[in-house]
Amino acid sequence: MNDLEKYFENNDKRLIDKWMHYFEVYDRHFSKYRGKEVVILEIGISQGGSLQMWKDYFGDKAKIYGIDINPKCKDFEEKNIEIFIGSQSDRNFLQNVKEKIPKVDIFIDDGGHTMQQLIVSYQELFGHIKEDGVYLAEDLHTSYWLEYGGGHKRRGTFIEYSKNFIDQLHGFHSEQSSLNVSEFTSSVNSIHYYDSILVVEKRKRAKPFSCTTGTASFVIENSKRTKADRFMRDVKKGQNKLLRFFNLGGSDLFNS
Missing domain, CATH: 3.40.50.150 (Vaccinia Virus protein VP39)
Incomplete structure (x- = not known):
């Protein structure tokens, strides 16, 4: 109490x-x-x-x-x-x-x-x-x-x-x-x-930012995307932009 x-x-x-x-x-x-x-x-x-x-x-x-x-x-x-x-x-x-x-x-x-x-x-x-x-x-x-x-x-x-x-x-x-x-x-x-x-x-705030410290233990898979992967990601990003314009749900670009 x-x-x-x-x-x-x-x-x-x-x-x-x-x-x-x-x-x-x-x-x-x-x-x-x-x-x-x-x-x-x-x-x-x-x-x-x-x-x-x-x-x-x-x-x-x-x-x-x-x-x-x-x-x-x-x-x-x-x-x-x-x-x-x-x-x-x-x-x-x-x-x-x-x-x-x-x-x-x-x-x-x-x-x-x-x-x-x-x-x-x-x-x-x-x-x-x-x-x-x-x-x-x-x-x-x-x-x-x-x-x-x-x-x-x-x-x-x-x-x-x-x-x-x-x-x-x-x-x-x-x-x-x-x-x-x-x-x-x-x-x-x-x-x-x-x-x-x-x-x-x-509390007064400035634009937040992120930092990275330490040493990487393995290569992240997303960094090894092929041109085809990047092309499809750009296509999905365009689709998401259109869906967002109409306030409709979109897809996860990184896990699909």
Whole structure:
């Protein structure tokens, strides 16, 4: 049991409502910031308990900002905790918040969990996360719930939207104009999906490269291909290019 779980189990302060498997995810991605001058932004304050939990977990050097649409949440301000009242789907409001706070180390989206709220908040605030910061969106099971506009592989859900992040992460390797190197490609180091949670860890990246060391023990068969072999490989490559144009499955050039 990590310290976040212990705090939750023994909580006698403001109410906290969490799925129990979340605490392992939090600790895995947040523990490196403990005791440091970390800046945290959380959307979705509810009863204010999570703000107190973060303050206890990260320590006195942490500066915590919260966003909620309920004006009553303003009462939860205390030392090192500042609250902004507004809608997370209001781009003007979020832009105004960015002007008032420094770039953040950790951005947690635990807000309304509708598709529009999640997507707008990501689009407006992801760029306000520091170069080595962490983005975490939770309760993403709403992407499968009808009342939130969800559904399996339904267009417009945040899960479907975030699947594009996987492509963007691999932008350096794309051979097609439909996938280019983007700001996401060059600023994100890893993507982690858990049940109901997405974590994106940022880190500046240059184009990856491979190296070879050591001495070869045998000749690799592919290096001894005949002209006929190379011709057939070029033919299959052309076929694959055509199939790819129509987004159809292709064949393995190296093992066929």
